[in-house]
Amino acid sequence: MRILLAEDSALLREGLLAILHRAGHDVIAAVATATELESEARSRIPSGQVDLLLTDVRMPPDDGDDGLRVAIGLRRDHPRLPIVVLSQFAEHRSAPALLRNTGAGTGYLLKDRVAHVHDFLRALETVRGGGIVIDPVMVGSLMRERRAGLALLTARERDVLALVSEGRTNDQIGDELHLSRGTVVKHVSSAFEKLGISEQDGNRRVLAVLAYLREREQDRG
Numbered sequence: 001m002r003i004l005l006a007e008d009s010a011l012l013r014e015g016l017l018a019i020l021h022r023a024g025h026d027v028i029a030a031v032a033t034a035t036e037l038e039s040e041a042r043s044r045i046p047s048g049q050v051d052l053l054l055t056d057v058r059m060p061p062d063d064g065d066d067g068l069r070v071a072i073g074l075r076r077d078h079p080r081l082p083i084v085v086l087s088q089f090a091e092h093r094s095a096p097a098l099l100r101n102t103g104a105g106t107g108y109l110l111k112d113r114v115a116h117v118h119d120f121l122r123a124l125e126t127v128r129g130g131g132i133v134i135d136p137v138m139v140g141s142l143m144r145e146r147r148a149g150l151a152l153l154t155a156r157e158r159d160v161l162a163l164v165s166e167g168r169t170n171d172q173i174g175d176e177l178h179l180s181r182g183t184v185v186k187h188v189s190s191a192f193e194k195l196g197i198s199e200q201d202g203n204r205r206v207l208a209v210l211a212y213l214r215e216r217e218q219d220r221g
Contacts, residue, residue, distance in 0.1 A: 001025045001026070001051045001052055001124070001125075001128055002025075002026045002028050002049060002050055002051045002052075003020060003025050003026065003027050003028065003050075003051065003052050003053075003054055003124075004027075004028055004029055004031075004037070004040060004041060004044065004045075004050045004052075004053050004054070004055075005017065005020070005027050005029070005030040005031070005054050005055075006030075006031050006032075006033075006034070006036070006037040006053075006054070006055040006056060006059065006067055006070075007030070007032070007055070007056045007059075007086070008032045008033065008056060008058075008059045008060055009056075010032070012111070012114070013030055013032065015114070016030075016054070016114065017030055019114070019117055019120070019121070023121050025124075028044060028049055028050065029044070032059075032060070033059055033060040033061055033066075034059045034060065034061065034062075034066035034067050034069070034070045035060075035061055037055060037059070037067065037070050038070050038073075038074075041053065041070070041074050045074065045078055045081060050081070051082065051128060052081075052082045052083070052084065052105075052124060052127065052128050053071060053074065053081060053082070053083045053084070054084045054086070054124070055067040055068070055070070055071050055083070055084075055085055055086070056085070056086050056087075057085055057086065057087040057088075058087070058088065067085065068085055068087075068098065071083050071085055071098060072098050075098060075104075079104060080104045081104055082104050082105035082106070082127045082128050082130070083098065083104070083105075083106055083107070083127070084106075084107035084108075084109065084123065084124060084127050084133075085098065085107070085108055085109070086109055086110070086111050086114070087108070087109070087110055087111065088110070088111050089110075104130060105126065105127035105128060105129060105130045105131050105132065105167070106127060106132050106133075107123050107124070107126070107127040107132070107133040107134070108133075108134045108135065109123060109133065109134075109135045110135045113135060126166070126167040127167070129167070130167075130169075131166070131167020131168070131169075132165075132167050133166075133167055134165075150195070152194040153191055153194055153195075154190075156177075156187055157187050157190055157191045157194070159177060160173055160177065160184060160187040160188055160191065161188075161191050163176055163177070164188065170184045170185055170188070171184075
């Protein structure tokens with residue numbers, strides 16, 4: 001996988017480079033500022049050199065959510081670009097903007113996940129394949145305005161939604177649960193309806209995933 005990496009911490013950037021190279025990925029550029037990220041992205045993405053963008057949220061030059069804002073702009077211009085953002089903290093007001101504009105795989109992970117190398121690499125592969133991976137700790141802040149009626153879901157709908165939350169496709173869910181593709185589609189559609197997620201709500205799978213993960217995190221607490 002060809003990865004464009006943006007991380008301002010030299011120590012973490014070198015650590016990510018080592019992890020990615022050891023896993024057989026090609027880091028085509030590793031930059032330390034949002035300005036450099038945008039420059040590299042604008043020159044490399046149109047020519048098909050980037051399979052996935054991996055960026056920190058908080059970066060120079062303003063040391064705000066510069067990296068995330070660049071990612072949102074790139075997603076707007078390149079809807080099929082898989083993007084994974086790394087954050088030190090769970091609270092970022094701009095995160096829903098990235099998730100609403102999901103035309104490709106999207107990941108929003110806390111940096112602590114990098115310590116779990118296998119999970120981190122699996123998340124990158126899921127996003128590259130078009131899936132959605134959101135750290136459960138992120139869910140509370142991303143779902144404050146949505147009150148999802150998960151209690152209305154059947155056990156089978158919950159099983160299906162759990163697999164949706166892992167970024168599985170309908171065919172993969174069918175294989176896992178021994179269901180036909182049509183049955184999976186019906187369960188997903190029913191879950192969306194019960195969650196009050198309409199066709200106009202942007203990426204319905206993203207919202208369903210957030211709803212599912214939010215309750216799961218609450219149950220743990």
